[in-house]
Amino acid sequence: MIGTLKSLWAVGLKLFAPTQTQGYPEVKPALAPRYRGRIILSRDPDGQERCVACNLCAVVCPVDCIEVVKAETVEGRWYPETFRINFARCIFCGLCEEACPTAAIQLTPDFELADYARSSLVYDKPDLLIAGKGKYPGYRYWDVAGKTAPPNTDPKDLAP
Amino acid sequence: MSGWLVILASAVLIAGLLVAAGVFTWVERRLLGFLQERLGPNRVGPFGFLQWVADTVKLLTKEDAPPEGADVIAFRLAPALAALPILAGFGVVAFGDGLAIAPLDMGVVFATAMLALTVYALVLGAWASRNRYALLGGLRAAAQMIAYEAFLGLSLMGVVLIAGSFAMADIVAAQKGAWFILVQPLGAVLFFIASLAAAHRLPFDLQESETDLVAGFMTEYSGMSFALFFLGEYVAILLVSALAVTLFLGGWLGPWLPGPVWFGLKVGAVALLFIWVRAALPRPRYDQLIAFAWKLALPLALLNLLLTGWVVVA
Ligand code: SF4
Ligand code: SF4
Numbered sequence: 001m002i003g004t005l006k007s008l009w010a011v012g013l014k015l016f017a018p019t020q021t022q023g024y025p026e027v028k029p030a031l032a033p034r035y036r037g038r039i040i041l042s043r044d045p046d047g048q049e050r051c052v053a054c055n056l057c058a059v060v061c062p063v064d065c066i067e068v069v070k071a072e073t074v075e076g077r078w079y080p081e082t083f084r085i086n087f088a089r090c091i092f093c094g095l096c097e098e099a100c101p102t103a104a105i106q107l108t109p110d111f112e113l114a115d116y117a118r119s120s121l122v123y124d125k126p127d128l129l130i131a132g133k134g135k136y137p138g139y140r141y142w143d144v145a146g147k148t149a150p151p152n153t154d155p156k157d158l159a160p
Numbered sequence: 161m162s163g164w165l166v167i168l169a170s171a172v173l174i175a176g177l178l179v180a181a182g183v184f185t186w187v188e189r190r191l192l193g194f195l196q197e198r199l200g201p202n203r204v205g206p207f208g209f210l211q212w213v214a215d216t217v218k219l220l221t222k223e224d225a226p227p228e229g230a231d232v233i234a235f236r237l238a239p240a241l242a243a244l245p246i247l248a249g250f251g252v253v254a255f256g257d258g259l260a261i262a263p264l265d266m267g268v269v270f271a272t273a274m275l276a277l278t279v280y281a282l283v284l285g286a287w288a289s290r291n292r293y294a295l296l297g298g299l300r301a302a303a304q305m306i307a308y309e310a311f312l313g314l315s316l317m318g319v320v321l322i323a324g325s326f327a328m329a330d331i332v333a334a335q336k337g338a339w340f341i342l343v344q345p346l347g348a349v350l351f352f353i354a355s356l357a358a359a360h361r362l363p364f365d366l367q368e369s370e371t372d373l374v375a376g377f378m379t380e381y382s383g384m385s386f387a388l389f390f391l392g393e394y395v396a397i398l399l400v401s402a403l404a405v406t407l408f409l410g411g412w413l414g415p416w417l418p419g420p421v422w423f424g425l426k427v428g429a430v431a432l433l434f435i436w437v438r439a440a441l442p443r444p445r446y447d448q449l450i451a452f453a454w455k456l457a458l459p460l461a462l463l464n465l466l467l468t469g470w471v472v473v474a
Binding site: 004007008010011012014015017018019020021023 | 191193194195196197198199436437439440441
């Protein structure tokens with residue numbers, strides 16, 4: 001009986017407490033840089049595509065929503081001819097970003113992907129490739145790959 | 161009143177009640193929101209006020225199909241039965257001095273009877289749905305209605321004894337000196353608890369408790385049929401609020417403002433109390449609910465009646 005009245009009182013007081021709701025479309029949420037949203041393909045500091053079409057991201061993707069088709073330049077370097085992500089299937093787990101050896105594929109804090117047709121949720125390479133370096137400004141895969149690291153290096157220091 | 165006038169007044173009253181029930185859903189959602197540190201619906205129209213219109217349009221355009229194996233006639237009949245008796249019950253409510261469509265001598269009895277009739281809608285809908293959850297909800301509704309209707313009637317008998325009449329207008333007139341909530345505090349509390357159950361409101365909404373019964377008797381309902389059940393529930397809240405105001409809070413009596421305004425304000429205040437209770441109290445277990453009604457509330461109501469009778473006669 002007393003408990004009932006107490007809880008009535010406590011809940012009644014909430015009427016004067018500030019609300020926690022964020023008025024979303026007007027007030028944008030502050031998202032951390034590591035928030036897992038729309039996926040991009042980034043470039044090297046010297047403007048080259050980072051992706052080497054190794055297909056690791058496509059293999060690790062649990063829902064199989066990445067399609068990579070490899071091509072080769074005249075110098076023999078691999079690059080993706082097709083890079084397609086189906087955002088209707090992507091679950092934004094971030095495994096592709098973890099698997100990528102070159103830090104090419106990155107998830108960004110943009111979650112406003114809603115669209116009217118499923119077909120418009122399939123992003124092709126021009127939709128994914130950005131002009132900048134994404135989250136890892138100074139990182140260039142070829143500076144660290146295929147080289148002997150000095151002794152006593154923590155391998156973590158080689159990661160982007 | 162002449163025949164045509166009664167029909168016109170009834171139409172106006174029903175339209176008013178439909179709008180009031182719609183607005184009440186909006187008020188409830190906003191108030192519940194604030195009580196839970198949320199904002200509630202605030203997008204459609206100023207302060208989200210038109211939310212109930214949007215909801216109505218949505219419900220009207222939704223598919224409304226009986227499930228396979230259902231008893232279609234009963235399935236269709238039940239929602240209508242849920243809303244109609246409550247609307248009829250409003251016919252005897254006195255909104256002001258002499259302002260009632262059907263000022264029956266047995267007004268209070270009629271209104272409580274109409275409230276009790278809604279249980280047929282619930283049981284019928286539950287039975288017709290051919291759904292286990294619905295049937296469980298219907299069973300609960302029946303048992304709860306019997307348990308709570310018993311002391312709902314008894315808790316207001318004290319008021320009837322003092323006023324010496326079952327007519328709403330007489331009961332209000334008898335409160336010129338003091339509201340009956342001061343004379344009959346125990347009766348008022350018991351009546352409020354019983355009316356929560358009669359209107360199937362949280363914490364006494366075990367017939368549709370979504371945590372264990374999906375949606376109870378409403379599980380299979382959608383679209384307009386669902387809306388009618390919903391309407392019945394919200395108009396029932398307004399009806400029991402009106403009853404509470406008439407019986408215990410002096411009806412239309414009040415200084416300065418005209419009677420119907422006072423009546424409306426008081427009904428609104430009691431209805432807000434319903435929302436507050438919903439926000440604060442958890443749902444009891446089913447056996448607790450029934451045990452409370454038979455073992456505590458009913459004896460208390462009888463005691464109240466006994467004492468009142470003794471005082472009135474002495
Ligand atoms: S975030 Fe996960 S689901 Fe989406 S593309 Fe990358 S690996 Fe696949
Ligand atoms: S994005 Fe990364 S993991 Fe995927 S193919 Fe390109 S280099 Fe390999």
